[in-house]
Amino acid sequence: MSKIPLQFRHNGRDVAIFVDGGTNLLVALRELIGDMTPKFGCGQGGCGTCSVLIDGELHLSCLTLAETVAGRSIETLDGMKQGPNLHPLQRAFADNFAAQCGYCTPGVLMAAKALLDRNPSPSRDEVVEAISGNICRCTGYEPIINAILAAAGGRVSA
Amino acid sequence: MAVTVKTFASASEAAGVLSSDRSARYLGGGTLVMRALNEGDVSISSVVRAQDQALTRIDASGPRVTLGAGITFARVLAERDLGFLHAPARSIGGPAVRNMGTIGGNLFAPNPYGDFTVALLALDATVAVAGGFGARDIPIEEFLQARERQAGTLVLSVSCTRPVSTEAFRYRKIARIKPKGGSVITLAAHLPISGGRIAGARIALGSMAPTQIRARAAERALEGRSLDAATIAAAASAATEGTSPSDNALGSAWYRREIVGVHLRRLLSGQE
Numbered sequence: 536m537s538k539i540p541l542q543f544r545h546n547g548r549d550v551a552i553f554v555d556g557g558t559n560l561l562v563a564l565r566e567l568i569g570d571m572t573p574k575f576g577c578g579q580g581g582c583g584t585c586s587v588l589i590d591g592e593l594h595l596s597c598l599t600l601a602e603t604v605a606g607r608s609i610e611t612l613d614g615m616k617q618g619p620n621l622h623p624l625q626r627a628f629a630d631n632f633a634a635q636c637g638y639c640t641p642g643v644l645m646a647a648k649a650l651l652d653r654n655p656s657p658s659r660d661e662v663v664e665a666i667s668g669n670i671c672r673c674t675g676y677e678p679i680i681n682a683i684l685a686a687a688g689g690r691v692s693a
Numbered sequence: 694m695a696v697t698v699k700t701f702a703s704a705s706e707a708a709g710v711l712s713s714d715r716s717a718r719y720l721g722g723g724t725l726v727m728r729a730l731n732e733g734d735v736s737i738s739s740v741v742r743a744q745d746q747a748l749t750r751i752d753a754s755g756p757r758v759t760l761g762a763g764i765t766f767a768r769v770l771a772e773r774d775l776g777f778l779h780a781p782a783r784s785i786g787g788p789a790v791r792n793m794g795t796i797g798g799n800l801f802a803p804n805p806y807g808d809f810t811v812a813l814l815a816l817d818a819t820v821a822v823a824g825g826f827g828a829r830d831i832p833i834e835e836f837l838q839a840r841e842r843q844a845g846t847l848v849l850s851v852s853c854t855r856p857v858s859t860e861a862f863r864y865r866k867i868a869r870i871k872p873k874g875g876s877v878i879t880l881a882a883h884l885p886i887s888g889g890r891i892a893g894a895r896i897a898l899g900s901m902a903p904t905q906i907r908a909r910a911a912e913r914a915l916e917g918r919s920l921d922a923a924t925i926a927a928a929a930s931a932a933t934e935g936t937s938p939s940d941n942a943l944g945s946a947w948y949r950r951e952i953v954g955v956h957l958r959r960l961l962s963g964q965e
Contacts, residue, residue, distance in 0.1 A: 539698070557696035557730050557740060578731035580724050586789055592767075593789045598727040600720060600740065602698050646788065667873040668787015 543604045545570065546614025554601045561585045561596035564611065572612035572641045576670070583669035586642035587611050593649040595668075612641040615648065624648060627686035628679075635673035643669045647683045656687055696730065697739040705823055707743035708847035712825035717741050719847055721763055722793040724786075725801060748797075748849065751775070758855050762797025762848040766809065769796070777856050781812035781881070784866040787873050797848040800833075801840065804900045805875035805943055808866050810837070811905050814897035815881035816853035816862065822846040837904040854883065861885055865960045866899075867952065869943060876900050877944040878953055880960050884920065891915045896928070896957070901936040901949060910934035911957060920961060929958035 538553035545568060552567045564570045564587070576582035578597050585597040588610035615622045621629070624647050634640045643666055650657055650665035657665065662683045663676075671679065699717075701707040711717050716738035720726045729737060748763035753774035760769070769775050769782040770791065785791060785799075785808055799809040800820065810833070818833040824846035833851070836843065856862035863882045868874035879899030884891050894915040896908040910931035918924040938949035958964075 555695040556698050559727055559731065579728045580786070580790055580793075583787060583789060592792050594793055595724075595789045597731060598723040598793060600698065600723060600727060602700075603723075603742075649788065664872055665788060668789050 539602060541601060541605055543606060544608040546610060547608075556602075558601045559597050560587070560594075560599040560601045560604055560609070563601040564596060564609070570611050570613045574638055574641055576638070576642075581670070582639070582642075583646065583666075584639050584642040586645040586669065588645055588649055591649070591652060593646055593668075610645070610648075612644055615644060622648075624651070624683070624686045627682040631678050631682035631685055633675070633678040633682035635671075635675045639669055639671045639673075643671070643679055647686070650683070651687055657684075659684060662687075696737055698742065699739055700742045700744065702744055704743045704745040704748055704847060704849055705828075707741045707745075708823035709825070710739075710741050711847050712845045714739060715845065718844070719743075721795040721798040722765060724790060724794045725798050743847070750850075753855075756855055757852050759850050759852040760796055761850050763795050764797075766791040766794055766796070777859070777862050778809075778812060780864045781809045781866075784808050784864075784868075784879075796851055800836065800848060800851070801843070804903070804939070805877070805941060807905060808876055808879045808899055811879045811897045811899040812862075812864055812881045813851055813853050814905050814907060815864075815883045815895045816856070817883070817895060818851050818853040820851050821849040823849055834907065837906075840904055856883060857885060863960050863963075865956060867956055875943050878938075878949050878956065879905075880953070880956055882957075882960055884915065884961075886920075889919055890917055891920060891924075892917070896932075898932075898936065898953065900944075901933075901938045901953060903937070903939075906935065908932055908935070908957070915961075922962075925958055925961045928961060929954040932957045 541554050542551045554563055573587055573596050574584040576584035580595050580598045587596045590607050646666050646669050662680050718726045718737050720740045720742050748761045750761045752759040766782040766785050769778050814833050819830045820833055820836045821830050861884055866879045867877045881897045883895045885893050894912045896911045898908050899905045911928040914927040914931050932954040933950050938946040940946050
């Protein structure tokens, strides 16, 4: 079966690759572009660790057909840092000890970015809702919630 | 295994391919078909898509609301006119799933998913489909009963009744994990009131049978009566009639039968 040409923007940079029919975006990012920040978790849309932004909207890359992102803009954790500096969300995660094993962290950070890009001052409930599609296997949700609220400049309280 | 992706400008072209190729699957939001491909489902040899704007159209102006099959749950939540469908839409997945999953795909989602369809079943929905026979409307109950045979058809849109009041439509999803989690059971009730009495009650249940079903015995217990404690108790005690739940990781069939009446009573009583 012939390869399909695919072009899109990846963290602000134009990329052109060839994919097999039916390839999902997660595989395209990891194996064809070398961006290993979105992780493979369940492959079923249940864990959220492969979350990326497509045209600014949170999507699961494992359930996205690669061909459907032609001409669109993809953001992953790899593009989150701002030059030599960490993104405020990344800084807040480090400061608040919000990563334990770290496997869910890329997906959680993308979910948090999607939230803060849309709503810079979320409530605690809105933060909980925003990361409800991301499973932390270490069950370390409280520091994650606190870190997102800290990045938003909100008060860390129940 | 690589699959062939076929993208069409019109839904009718896509429907034509689906009806002639048993190994083709329609790709909407991807939450069912891509999942199947990730699991190595070799029965799918091609994926069909349509970029037809009709599939993402909303007509919410009349007493019946028509939603294109490609409408996502996030889009439902963004539409003020669809406020009565916000609770069912919000009960599905996390934000990423709601940005991707479509109401057309939800019709095909097996237990413990397909919660939005429970709401549509209570709201007397019809499903517009296109296939080798052309386009036609099917009552949602008939559609669900023949769901396994619908692979060769393309769902174009779903139409449902707009409840006359907020009180008239109620929805409840019972999940172990909040705010997101698969359904233990899902309930929806449409209770139009005429002259103080219920006229045209519809109760729909999810995860209580292989597909979403109506609780007809509970509906009979409500019909023509006022929504008082005795009526609610009668409906709750009839809730299991005609159900055939199965065991899964979220709950046993026994547990589902035990709790469905309890939650129907709470739903009808307006309890949280």
